[in-house]
Amino acid sequence: MTSELAERQRALELLRTAFPDYRIVFSKGRWxxxxxxSPPAVWFAETPSSLCGQLFQAQLRNGGTVVPFRDGDPS
Incomplete structure (x- = not known):
């Protein structure tokens, strides 16, 4: 069984890998x-998946890219 803290840390790692141009944090129950x-844009979310969706939409609007979660052969 994976603890909530371990899941949160893994979500942070994945989000930071996928969206390296953003400073991503979890604090006081919010992402x-x-x-x-300039000025910086800020997004808030209750779950990592919601934050991921918001950042994905921001990247689409701004013509940016999303970095793959892992390199190499997907098989």
């Missing part, structure tokens, strides 16, 4: 991401 723009 947050900040872009490096």
């Amino acid at each position: 947050a991401a900040v872009s490096a723009g």
Whole structure:
């Protein structure tokens, strides 16, 4: 069984890998991401999947890319 803390750490790793242009944190039960723009954009979410969706949409709107979660052969 995976603990909640371990799941949260794994989610942070995956989000930071997929969206390297954002500062992503979990604090006080909420997920947050900040872009490096001027002014910076900020997103808040209750779950890592919600934050992932918001950042994915932001990347689509801004013409950015999403980095693969892992390199190499998917098989």
